[in-house]
Amino acid sequence: MKKSNSTFYLLITPVLLWLLALIVIPHLDMLFRSFRFETDDGLWVFSLNNYLAFFEDSIYWFTFVQTALYSIGVTILAFVVTFPVAFFLTKVVGKRYSSFMTLLLLIPIWIGELVTVYGWMILLRDNGVINSFLLKIGVIDTPVEMLFTNFSMTIGLLYISMLFMIVPMMSALESMDDSLIEAASDLGASKWTIFRQIVIPYTTPGIVSGGIIVFMLVIGDYVAPNILGGKSSLWFTEQIYNKFLATFNWSEGAAFGFLLLLLSSSIVWVALKLSGQKLDKVGS
Amino acid sequence: MNYVLEIKNLTKKFGNFTAVDSVSFNVEDGGFFSILGGSGCGKTTLLRMISGFEEETAGDLLIRGESMKGIPPERRPVNIVFQNLALFPMMNVEKNVAFGLQRQRLPKSEVQSRVNEMLERVGLVGFEKKKVTELSGGQRQRVAIARSLVLKPEILLLDEPLGALDRKLREHMKVELKVLQKEIGTTFIYITHDQSEALVMSDTVAVMNEGRFEQIDTPKCLYKNPETSFVAGFVGESNEFDISSYVNGKLTTSKGCILAKQKLDFQPKKLFIRPEAFILNPAADLSGIERIEMQVKSILFDGSNTKIAAIIKSGHQEVLISLPQNAQFEDLREGDDIQVGVHQDDLKCYKD
Numbered sequence: 001m002k003k004s005n006s007t008f009y010l011l012i013t014p015v016l017l018w019l020l021a022l023i024v025i026p027h028l029d030m031l032f033r034s035f036r037f038e039t040d041d042g043l044w045v046f047s048l049n050n051y052l053a054f055f056e057d058s059i060y061w062f063t064f065v066q067t068a069l070y071s072i073g074v075t076i077l078a079f080v081v082t083f084p085v086a087f088f089l090t091k092v093v094g095k096r097y098s099s100f101m102t103l104l105l106l107i108p109i110w111i112g113e114l115v116t117v118y119g120w121m122i123l124l125r126d127n128g129v130i131n132s133f134l135l136k137i138g139v140i141d142t143p144v145e146m147l148f149t150n151f152s153m154t155i156g157l158l159y160i161s162m163l164f165m166i167v168p169m170m171s172a173l174e175s176m177d178d179s180l181i182e183a184a185s186d187l188g189a190s191k192w193t194i195f196r197q198i199v200i201p202y203t204t205p206g207i208v209s210g211g212i213i214v215f216m217l218v219i220g221d222y223v224a225p226n227i228l229g230g231k232s233s234l235w236f237t238e239q240i241y242n243k244f245l246a247t248f249n250w251s252e253g254a255a256f257g258f259l260l261l262l263l264s265s266s267i268v269w270v271a272l273k274l275s276g277q278k279l280d281k282v283g284s
Numbered sequence: 285m286n287y288v289l290e291i292k293n294l295t296k297k298f299g300n301f302t303a304v305d306s307v308s309f310n311v312e313d314g315g316f317f318s319i320l321g322g323s324g325c326g327k328t329t330l331l332r333m334i335s336g337f338e339e340e341t342a343g344d345l346l347i348r349g350e351s352m353k354g355i356p357p358e359r360r361p362v363n364i365v366f367q368n369l370a371l372f373p374m375m376n377v378e379k380n381v382a383f384g385l386q387r388q389r390l391p392k393s394e395v396q397s398r399v400n401e402m403l404e405r406v407g408l409v410g411f412e413k414k415k416v417t418e419l420s421g422g423q424r425q426r427v428a429i430a431r432s433l434v435l436k437p438e439i440l441l442l443d444e445p446l447g448a449l450d451r452k453l454r455e456h457m458k459v460e461l462k463v464l465q466k467e468i469g470t471t472f473i474y475i476t477h478d479q480s481e482a483l484v485m486s487d488t489v490a491v492m493n494e495g496r497f498e499q500i501d502t503p504k505c506l507y508k509n510p511e512t513s514f515v516a517g518f519v520g521e522s523n524e525f526d527i528s529s530y531v532n533g534k535l536t537t538s539k540g541c542i543l544a545k546q547k548l549d550f551q552p553k554k555l556f557i558r559p560e561a562f563i564l565n566p567a568a569d570l571s572g573i574e575r576i577e578m579q580v581k582s583i584l585f586d587g588s589n590t591k592i593a594a595i596i597k598s599g600h601q602e603v604l605i606s607l608p609q610n611a612q613f614e615d616l617r618e619g620d621d622i623q624v625g626v627h628q629d630d631l632k633c634y635k636d
Contacts, residue, residue, distance in 0.1 A: 182337055183370035187384035187435065188358045197383075201374040 034254035050255035060239060060256075067236040068263055070150070071219040074157045075165075078214045079207060081158065082166040087199075090173040091181075102170070105163060113160050117227050120159065124152050124228075148230035156224035161217045165210035172206025173199075208277045212268055219264045236260055287349075288313045288438055288471045289334070294343035296329050303329040305495035306343065311439070311473065311488075316465050318474040318482040320519070321492035327475045330492070331441050334473065335364045347438055358387075363432035364441040368448065369424055371416040377403070377427055378412040384435045402434040406464070421449050425457060433468060442474045446481060458484050479519050483507065491515050513634035516556040523603045525555040527633070535633070541599030543574045545631050552633035557626060559591055560606040564613060566625030573625040580620045583607065594622065 037047035054060050085105075089098050108116055123129045126143040134140045146152055180202070184194045200207075225235030240260065243253030272279060289311040296304040303326045311317045321327045332338040334345060336357035345352050352360055363384070372380050378399055385395045403409055406426040411419065416427060425445060432440055442461075446454045462485045465472045476482050482489045483503040490500040491514070499511045510516035517524055526538040530552050535543045537555065545552075566573060578594040581602065590607045605624060607613055616622070 177368060177370060179366045179368055179370035180372060182357070183364070183366055184372070184383070185357050186335060186337075186364050187431065188387035189383070190358065190387075193387065198372060 030254040030257060033251050034258050036251050038251070050252045051259070053252050054256060054259060059234070063234040063236050063239055064259070064263065066234060067219060067260075068267060070154065070157075070235075071215055071264075072267065074154060074161065074218045075211050075215045077154070077158055078162050078165040079169075079211065082162055082169065082210075083207075086166050086169040086173055090170050091178065105166065108159070109163055113223050114227075116160060117156050117224055120152065120156050120228060121147060124155070147228065148233075150229065150233050153225050153229035153233045153235075156228040157218045157221060160221070160224060161214040164213040164217060165207075168206040168210040168213070169203060170206075172203040176202050204275055205277060208272065208275050211271065215268065215271075216264060219260070219267075286313045287311060288347065289473070290346040290349075291334075292344045292346070294330070294333060294345055295341045296326070296333060296338060297341045302495050304333065307492075307495070307497055308343075309490060309497060309500055311471060314469050314471055315487040316462065316472045316474065316485055318476060318486035318489045319492055320476055320479055320482040320489055322477055322518070325492045326495040327477075327492050328443060331364070331443055331473070331475050334439070335362055335441055336360045361438040362441055363435055363437040363439075364443060365428045365432055365445045367443045367445065369428040369445065371424060371427055371431070373415075373417055376413050376415055377408060377419070380416060380427055381431045381434055384431065388435075398434055402430045405433075405468075406430045422453050422457060425449070429461075429464070433470060437470065439471045439473055442472060444476050444478075446476075446478070454481075461485055483519075491518060493518070510556070510632065513554045513556070513636060516554075516632055516634065521559055521604065522556040522632075523559065525557070525601070527552045527555050530633075535631070537599055537601065539596070539599035539601040541576070541596050541601060543576075543626075543631060545628055545633060548633055550635045553636055554634045556632040556634070557603070557630060559604045561626055561630035562603075562605040563625040563627075564605065564607075565623055570625060573627050574631070576624050576626065578603070578605075578622050578624050580616060580618050580622060582618055583616065592616070594624070 034050050035046055035048070036044050037049045038044055054064075089101055089105075093101065121128070124146040125131070126145065126147070128147070130146070131140075131143040135143065176199070180198055181194055184198045189197065220237060222235070222237040222241060225233055226238055226241075229235065236256070237260070240253050240256045243249050243256055287310040291307060291309050293306045293308055294304060295302065295306050305326070307330065319327045319330065329338055333340050334352075336352065336355060336359075340353075347361055372383065375383070381399045381402060382395050385398060390398075399412075400409075403412065406429060408423065408426055408430065411423065416424060419427065428445065429440075429442075446457050446461075449457060458481055461472075461474075465485075474482070474485065483506075486503055488500060489503050489506050491498045491506065493514050499506060499515045501509075501511075506515065507520050510519060516522055525541075527535055528538045529536045530545070530548060533544055533546050535545045535552065535555060537543075543555075563570075563573065566575065577597045579597060581593045581595050584591045584593060584604075588609060590609055592605045592607050593602055594605055595602055607616070
């Protein structure tokens with residue numbers, strides 16, 4: 001008993017240290033900072049001014065809502081794009097090829113977000129691969145502006161987050177017995193009904209858990225909106241970045257950071273309620 | 285004759301492998317038809333062709349006289365109870381049973397009344413709102429059957445649905461299934477590797493081996509008069525002997541035991557004798573039997589299924605003999621010498 005107890009503490013200490021030093025303490029520090037305000041006399045007082053600043057300028061509001069809507073949009077797109085792939089890899093193609101193809105899917109992660117995003121720049125810019133090709137085959141006669149728009153930003157966000165959708169979905173689909181599909185078909189269900197009534201409900205935990213990861217990654221991403229997005233593609237993380245590093249207003253930056261956390265958490269909460277899932281179930 | 289299912293030279297090939305090899309048979313309306321065979325004999329492939337999940341390589345199958353060629357599973361008047369039941373885990377009992385009816389776009393009230401009627405029939409009243417994961421094995425079984433039968437199929441296909449149940453429940457479900465089938469009158473086609481399931485429940489049993497039917501018969505005929513050596517060895521227990529010669533009405537086994545057997549118009553290669561065909565210490569005046577001297581090697585006690593393993597003295601071959609559990613042979617011990625009789629009719633000979 002004594003021995004197993006000490007083993008338990010030995011094993012849990014790094015985890016607790018990690019959580020405390022890298023998550024709890026920085027967050028508490030930021031939380032305190034967000035409520036501190038420097039008066040004209042140079043005194044630090046408790047105040048809600050940092051939060052109020054958010055409501056004073058409509059650009060903050062606008063960015064906030066745009067970030068939320070685009071993040072939801074990218075999450076839905078990620079589902080639409082990856083579901084057929086996940087279904088194909090788990091249910092259609094044989095086991096042998098499936099693991100190889102899954103490996104191919106994972107390769108982009110090894111490269112890193114920044115390089116991937118620059119890769120998209122090469123593809124999307126005016127004299128880039130896609131435009132040159134379209135010009136050459138004569139579909140267009142002037143380059144289509146794709147880079148530095150909401151379109152390029154969405155593509156970038158989708159690309160870097162997609163895989164986090166596909167993996168939980170594949171594991172949900174893998175655990176689904178093929179005979180469920182056959183049984184539904186035998187009972188007279190069309191392909192669409194099978195998809196809607198059997199496959200989707202069965203994989204909902206996987207979809208929701210993948211959705212949460214994608215959403216969180218996207219709403220908190222900085223690189224893709226900053227590099228691929230244009231002037232109109234404002235992302236809330238950029239506002240936070242500007243507060244910290246452009247205006248050196250750490251207190252407002254902290255307040256904005258907490259607003260973003262509040263926003264993303266409440267959207268996830270609503271999504272869980274809507275899909276009837278529980279966080280602990282989705283997490284496993 | 286009124287056949288609900290007619291199968292004509294049905295063949296299925298996977299690459300070079302022939303899973304079902306030109307099988308033909310008819311199933312009578314309202315019967316309990318079993319297909320019995322070991323694993324890999326092609327019985328599941330055959331079932332999947334009837335249900336429409338596999339496309340035949342050649343041949344045809346007709347349900348109520350109508351060819352099912354190219355008709356997808358969802359439009360065939362057959363339903364299947366899967367080996368693992370394949371109940372929908374995200375739905376409760378009622379929704380599972382209603383699933384097929386809802387696909388036919390029937391009015392809600394009719395769906396409800398038919399579901400209730402079916403649940404009553406299978407004894408699941410009060411379980412409507414239960415999740416299927418909360419049910420016992422036998423109850424899940426009944427949900428799976430109800431889910432298919434509620435659609436009133438011409439044929440219900442069952443793919444070893446009792447395989448996952450424990451022994452006691454399986455014995456119980458065997459009887460229940462047979463009663464249910466008689467009550468409802470739907471034709472059942474039952475796939476199994478368990479001969480006892482096939483023999484107990486069926487009106488007709490087809491024994492399948494390597495993609496072909498060896499024999500189609502009533503359970504009793506199948507047991508009493510197996511037509512091929514495969515059936516003789518597969519259905520029920522049997523003692524198998526290799527025959528090395530058959531001259532002048534005398535069979536000689538490869539181990540040298542000689543038995544008289546009249547009227548064979550072929551050269552037999554195999555001999556089968558059921559354990560219960562042996563008569564222990566037959567009366568001296570009993571005629572028409574072959575008498576064999578043996579020595580008891582061991583007694584394998586198994587309740588009503590108790591057997592003796594005995595050695596044929598002249599042939600040094602071990603055979604299994606049924607031992608009735610009455611007082612008559614109570615004092616039989618290992619090492620005892622016994623005389624065993626067997627009717628010539630019970631010596632089943634085959635040429636391959």
